[in-house]
Structures are given as C-alpha cells and as structure tokens.
Amino acid sequence: MTESSDITRDYDLYLGCVAPNRYPMIEASTVQVFKKLGINLHDMKGASCCPAPGVFRSFDIPTWRAIASRNITIAEQDRRDIAVMCNGCFGTLLEANHLMNSHPDQRTETNAILEKVGRQFEGTVKVRHIIDILYNDVGPKAISDMVIQPLRGVKAAVHYGCHLLKPSETRPWGKDENPTFFDDIVEASGAESIDYKDKFMCCGAGGGVRAAIKDVSMDFTREKLSNMKDAGVDIIVDCCPFCHLQFDLGQVEVKAMFGEEYRFPVIYISQLLGLAMGISPYDLGLIATKDKPPGTPPFIPTEPFVKKVVEGM
C-alpha cells in the first residue's frame, strides 16, 4: 500500500482505441499495477474514441470537442476523475475539458449538441494521465517500496511523447524542456534511464502523419531508434499506446522501408512496474501465452528481455 492516504483511489479508466483494440497488454497491466497500488480503475462504459487530436481535431474542431465532451460526461455521471493511459487521448480530453471550462461560448455551443443525446457537460471532473497519478499521487518512493524484483542493470530509453508534456500551459508539470519525472518512475523499478540524443523528439506517429504520410512518419522513428542504439539501451519504455505501436510495429516497418534492423523490446510503463512488482509476466503480456493469436503484437518479442532480468525464468 502507498503511504499517502489522502489521494484519490477511484478513477474511471479511459481506454481509447489502440490500448484495448490493438495492445490490450497495456490495459491489462495498468489495471493490475494500479490495483496493487490500491487504486481502483473502473470501467468507463460506452466511451468512444477520444477523438484523436491529430486527425479528428484537424478535420473539424466542433465535432472533436463534442465527442470528447461526451466522453467526459460519462465520468461526470460516475462522479470520478478520469485516468488516461494514452498521450493522445490525454491531450484531447484535457484540452477539451479546459476549453469547455474556460470558454462559455464553446460550452454553450457543445452542450446544445450534447443535449440531443441527453447529456450535459458540467465541468466536474479532472483528466489525469496515469503518469501524473503515479508521480504526483503515489510517488517514485512508494513505487520502489513495492518492488520485489528490481530490474537492475536494465538500460531504458525513456520516451515521454509529446502530448504528455505539451502544450505546457494545461499540463500538470508546467514548462520544462528537460523534465525527469517519468525517468524517476522508470528508475523506481530499478532500471536505469539512459540519456539519448533528441530524447524529447516526437515518435512520428501523431498528427495524422502515420496514416497519411508513412515514409516521413517512419523516418522520425528510425532517427529515434538510431539515437537509442547509439546510447546503448536495452529497452524502450513509453507511456502512450500510439507511441508504443509506432516503436513496436515501427521496427518492423523501419526494417522494410530503410533496411535498418533494430530489436528493442518496447515496454509500456505499467508492464515495467508490474514486472518489478512481481506480477506474472504472462499476465502483463510480456511473455506470450499459447492462446496469443498470430499476427498480433508485440512484434518485437519482449520474452528474451524478461528471461534475462527475472531470475528463474
């Protein structure tokens, strides 16, 4: 159990699209780790796509804001703040929540639409990234206290992603081009965060670039992978399913597109913490069970990494 007792212990877990529908190990590991930390993540029933900020916000802002606000109203009815696992969803829900709270004209406009589906945005809940909860509520100290299987000797390339940090005026950590909070969480597992060139650079997936202009998108990823390789890391740790997909599937795509081969296991933060806390690597999706269908992630196997660090595996 964590030491601080005054923190919120019940959240609505906003799933988004990529986590539940492509990388469910992110969903599974997050629920298990938070349970161990004494925080209950409840189903946010009937939530839709956030909708994705790079694409849908780019096409029609009123539609983006209305669908995002609808998602927020679900949590408002549940009277719980929202926990988000994805940087993009975090960006959308946080920004929409902010706009609806700070711009009465936009709120009136959007509420008129929500009325057609029997909903009203009230502005009663907070939108929080799980990294925010892990760092600011639980704290790296309490996390490391729960570690029973320290991941010593593991060199991690920590990837923050963009919308976790920016635009900074609405983010909980303010304006800082070289933050360390995520590294502190990663290091609570016993792993070492290795500095690498352009660490805060985008993975290349966002803004609809991955969908529309694939070669440019993959060139971002290739550059990041190459910088990680130069720094001599073992794994990539992220906190966003879309970045996760871009790095995992991306290594296959980079090989096909540029002929450069990388084999970095891509680990979501809750998978990493879960492993260090002694949760079964099978439950965390780090080692494939026999039921895992072919053609599903991870595309870069995480099993060898787990076997290397966990004694007796």
Place this chain on the structure above:
Amino acid sequence: MVLIKEQIKKIDKSIVEEVVEDELLERFKSCYQCGTCTGGCPSGRRAAIRTRDVIRQALVGLDDDLLSSDLLWLCSTCYTCYERCPRDVPTTDIIIKLRNIASHRGLMKGPHLAVSKMLIETGHGVPINDEKWSNLRKSLKLTPLPPTVHSFPEAVKEVQTIIKELKFDELIAYGEEVKKKLAEEEKKRAPERIEELEAELKQLKEEAGK
C-alpha cells in the same frame, strides 16, 4: 512566366479572417518570421514543411497553394514550436485550424477519410475489426470486447447522432467527392501533359543538335 505583380494581386486576406475567427489564434499576426519553429521542427528536418512559411502564407492569404499541398499534413502536432515561439504564436493550433479550413474545402488525405469512416461506423478510430484482436484480449484474461462503444450499441448511436448534428458525416462524404473529382481531372489532364512533355523533348533534341 508569372509576373511578380500578378502574384501580389493574388494576396488576399480572407484566410486570415477565417483563422482568427477564434480569438485565441489572433496572435499569429504578430509573427516576425524568426524561424524558431522551423529550426526545431522534427518534420521539417526530413520533409518539406516549413512552419514559419506556413504561418507566412496563411498571413498573406496564398490559400490555394497551401491548403491543397501536403505541407499541412506533415506536422506531427508535437508542439515543440508552439512551446518555443518567442511571439507566443500558437503555431500548432494555427496548423490545426488551417487543416480544418482545408478539410472543409474537401482537401483531406485519403487515409484520413478512411479513419473518419471507422469513427462514424463504430465510434472507434481504431476498432476491433478482426477476431484476432478479441482473441488477443482473451489471452490476457480481458473481456473479448472492451467496455467501450464496442459493448454498448446505444453509445455508438449517441456518437453517430453527434456526428450527424455537426454534419461530420457530410464533411467526409464531401471529401471523398472532391477526391474523386480531382482524380478525374488528373486523368483528363494527363494526355495534355504528355503532349507538353513531347514538345519539350523535341525542343531539347533540336538544341542538342545545334
């Protein structure tokens, strides 16, 4: 040859008005073209987008060139430029607004139309559209379908109602229509282009002969 005078005539401020409909974006008029945005742009390092130039073009209203090009869609919305702009120009938000303007002229990218159709049909931009995804969930002791719109048909209806109210479905249909029209025009233009190329080739040969 296009005379510079002609180009200057083309400058019209209508797009500026469209952008600054939202007062938050008005600051872009104070851009002094320093290039901090482009200088730190991860996309600009490998592709044609010059954020500074996008802002400049939007300001002087050379809309068609900008809106129909790929440039706007090369931004990964990483907000690096937005954070650093010394004039507090909300650069990324300007690009998003310009994308809205382009989209409303039917100038979205093909894959974006496809993702939008997924959203309209299922409420997810990336839905479970193959059994293997449910099986993967099951292998992790999760429900075959997540407790999202996938488990609540009435929730999908809600999303669809919102989409209809805001005519997002019509926007996507219009995008597809424009896409088709442009493709046909391209096809029609192609023979002319071949003639042009042949003429150029002939001229080159003649010159080489001299």
Place this chain on the structure above:
Amino acid sequence: MVNSDEEPRIGVYICDCGVNIAGVLDNDELREYAATLPNVVKSERYKFMCSEIGQKLIQEDIENGEINRVVVAACSPRMHENTFRKATREAGLNEFLFEQANIREHDSWVHMRQQDDAQSIAQDIVRMAVAKASKLEPLEVMKVEVKPSALVIGAGIAGINVAKDLGDQGFDVTLVEKTPTIGGHMAQLDKTFPTMDCSACIITPEMVEVGNHPNINILNYAEVTKVDGFVGNFKVEITKKPHYVDQEACTGCGGCSDVCPVITGNEFDEGMKERKAIYLPFPQAVPNKFTIDMDHCIKCELCKDECEPDAINFDDKPKKIEKEFGTIIVTTGYKAFDPSDYTPYGFGRFPNVITGLQMERELSSFGPTVGKPVRPSDGKAPHSIAFFQCVGSRSFQPGMNNYCSRVCCMYAMKQARQYKEKHPEAEIYILYMDIRAFGKGYEEFYEIAAREYGINFIRGRAAEVFENPENNNIIIRAEDTLLKRPIELEVDMVVLSVGLEAQEDATVISRLLNVSQTADGFFMEAHPKLRPIDTLSDGIFVAGVAQGPKDIPDTVAQAKGAASGAASLMAQGEVEIEPYFSVINNALCSSCLSCVDLCPYTAISYDKLANLVTINKALCKGCGTCTAACPCNAITQNHFKVSQIMAMIDTAIPTR
C-alpha cells in the same frame, strides 16, 4: 482684472488637434453643445489651441472681461496644462480658474472606431469640466527652497557623468554605489562600438577624476534606504555596508588578498576568473580599497595578521548616513539577462555556451584569458563561433523581455570583428532576426563586418542546441529563413547575445523615490518625447539604461541632460509647487488621527499638547487619501474639493 467672486462666465475652447481630435469628433457640434451648458458664455473651436493664435483667443476673451473661467477641451493636461495655465495667468486671470477637458487620450484616440459613441463621451467630458470650472477657486502657487546638493544613485558611466557635470558646476554631489567600486558595466567592457575605443581606457580616467573631485563624495558599497521630503528638500538615509576593512587605513597594497585561502568567482569577470574572499573587484577599482565578502569568508584571520596598517575589522557594522538633497538623479543601470533557465540554448549545461558579457571579459586584455578568448571546455582558441541574437529580448517566453535591448546586434558584431582580428581564419556566424544598426556609424560597422571581416550572417533565430559528446562542440539547429531551409551547424563555441533588463532592486528604488516603472521594469520618464529625463516626481531625474536600454553615447547624452535638469533647479534656488495640498479645518477635526496613519508622505503631524493636526503643504502631494478617510469631513483638498468633484459627478450621471 477679473474678480473671481463674480458669477462664473465660462469660455469653452475646443481643440481640433489637427485630425487627432477633429478626425473622430464633430467639433462644430461639440462647440454648439458646449454653448448650451450652464454658465458658458463663449464657445470656440480652433485647429490648434496650444498654438500662439489659439492661446490668444483665450487671452483676448479674458482681457475683454467676457469670461472669468476657462475650459479647454483638448489633449491630456499632462501635455498642455502648463501652456494654458500660463496663458490664463498672463491674461490676468488666476491660473487655477482654468480646467482642461481631455477629449484626445480619453476619447478620440481610444474610440476612433466608434465615432457616435465618441461624440457623446466628448459631450460628457466637456460637461463635467464645465461643471467643475463653475466651482473653481483661485489658488496661490507656493515656492520652496532648493538645496544646492544632488544625490546620484548608481555610479556607472551615467552616474559618473552626472556627478562630474554637477560637481564641476559647484554643486555638492553624493554618488552612491551598491558595489565596492564605481565604473559599472562599462568598466567590464573591452572595446566599444563602432569606434573601437578601449572602454577601460576611456572610463578609468573618469573614475579617477570623480574619485578625486572636491565636490563629489563617493559612497561605495552603500544603498539608499529611506527617502523623505520633496523637491528641493529630500531627506535621505544611505546605509553603507560593512567592508570589514577600514577604508581610511587601507592602502590597497593587496597583501591581505595574497594570503586569503578562499577562492570564489569574480563578479567583475562574470565568474570566468577567481577572486579571494578579501578582494578588490579589479585593479583599477575606485576607491582602491579592499572589502571582505562575508558570504565566503571563513574568518581564518590570516589577512588580519598580514595587514600592515591594521585595517581589518571583523566587527565592522553597517553605517547609516543622513543627508538632505535638492535633487536626485537615478542612474542605476541594468542587469544582463540570465539565460540559465532557457534550456534549448544549453547555458549552464554545456560549457562552450557563454554569454556576451563573458565573451567581453575574455576579449579584455586584463580579463581571465588576457584578451585571447578560449572555449571553457578545453582552454583552446575556438575556430568557429556562433553568436545568438535576441537572447532574452523580443520574446514573450516566460522570464524574457518583450523589448529590443538595442545594443546586442552591435556588441555581437564588435566581438565577432575583434575575434576575427586575432584569428583571421576563424569562422564566425551571427544568427539574427533583424540587424538593428541604428546609431551614428553603426550601419557602416555592419557592412564592414560582412564585407571586410567575412562574418556570416544567418537570418534565423537559433531553435536549439546540443553538444557533440566527443569534442564538446555545439550543434545548432535553426532555419536559414532566407533560404527557407533548416540548418544544422556545428561550432566550437556559442556566444549568447544576452539583452539588458531592469535591475532586480529597481522596484525597491521605485518605492523609495515614488518613481513609477514601465511594464518592463525600467523607470518611467515624465513624457516619452518631451521630458525623457524627468520623472513624474519633481526634482527626481533618470538617466542611462535605468530608463530603458541604450548604448554608451545615448547614456552619456542623457546623463548630461539629467545633470542640466538638476542644475537648473538648483541654480534657481527655489521652485514653485502646485497648491493642491490638503487643508484641515481644526474646528471640525476630532483628532481621531486616521489621516496621520494613512498619509503615505508623512505630511500630517499631530501636536498632542495643542491637540492640533497640521498638514505640511510642501510634503503633501495632494493624493486625497486623508480627505476620503476623514470621518468628520474636516479635510478638503485644494482644486479637488468635494463640491468640485460632486459637481462633476452630478452632471456625469444622466438625469432620469
């Protein structure tokens, strides 16, 4: 002669101010409207009321006996109140029977896009001024003595020039300096643009001259801690910080410093060179006396044993000095922008990123590298250097300044040229947004930098830098905006052309002296064009960068202007002050003393024996705080009497 006890006969004069007012307002309509107002007997319109002809219009009407009150609807009273008062006085009417209605700054300028509304606002403003004019009473201007002594705060090149000019004219000058030596930033500079004069060579003789001047008393290592009084009679408390070295006894031999075991960064060298805990900031410091920096001293007392004249005194205490001054001149200068918090430029993280002032010290022949700049990581002369312009300037980023610092373009080019003179083979890049070479000989300096020195100008603000881990080189990312191309440039060293900003304690000075600051923190001048050196507090002047960024020639010019302004006040020996003071009716006063506590100028005193509250007319600034607070309505304020203000309010509120 007009008798003010007569029924008011008001003349209203509407000024077009060219198109400034008439371009927005219908002044004929306004003139007709004014004619309908109570007590108005004359209503005129003219294109420039402040012109001689405009003033004559008023004067003739006064002299003919047509009017005995004047209202001019024109610009702000700040602009022309004195003009019209003088005209009124010269025509034989008490000048306080004049009232100015501001229909320019308060109306036509701010409502130029809402002409109809502007017209009705103009009517309101004129109506209120007429209402007040009806209630105006004649007042007599007071004269106070001006003491022939000046306080100069800050002893950089501005303060030194003010002190010298005033001292030469025979005034008694006290020059207060916060640090142990006079000289300011100019003493830190190597050469000055565009003439390449040696900065130290031209300022040190001035420092010595001021140091030896019979009329100038230097109070170094001292700060102004209290200011009372008013123009001509400022009572000032100055606190001298303890040197822990008897300044009379110290011979400046330096024996103490030689034995001191403590080593810390020298502020004068921007931390690029070391100094001891007992130190002289630099060899030419004036006064040439040592000081112990108690933040670093370990009290080993080795210096005490070494000092022959036995000047070391660990029990030294701050000393308070009180003195009266006729005038005060603020020349507190600037602080260079600290780029540590702007992470994309890596200052403090990468050793080979330095500031412009650090480069200046490196270029100085008595600086840390004896005039041969090296890069901090390996002590080698850099082959390539990039200068980043506008660091901390022209930016809305948090902690940065919106304004242009005016000197950075020139100092970067100057440093670039100096380095090229020493290393002709070096590659120099200046990353700029606009080159602002506005002074005499500056544009020419720029052209030569490009053509003759081959300095590469890249039009683009640096976006970010990172370090090449192998050689500590700096890799710069930017856009060459003229080529529309992102660039990556690897150089040996980066110099950040940091801007100038207001001193951190400018707010303290502002409060002590009651001198306002503009939004950027610099001291505010009385008028940006016509009174650039005066402040709104009479008898207090400002010169140099304390007022806003400027180069050395402009600073010296301003300093001489401020000296002249102060001298003319002191030479006259007395000064008129406006009779806006508050008056107390002791018959109504209940001696509750609320006013005594509230008065921000300590102008109100209470004589317990006589049970009498009195207001010092000279100290009172007419702020009205006591008037509003008095529960007995015993206090009235001249020219702003309750009856006068109420007349304005009554007419301002539309009758229902």
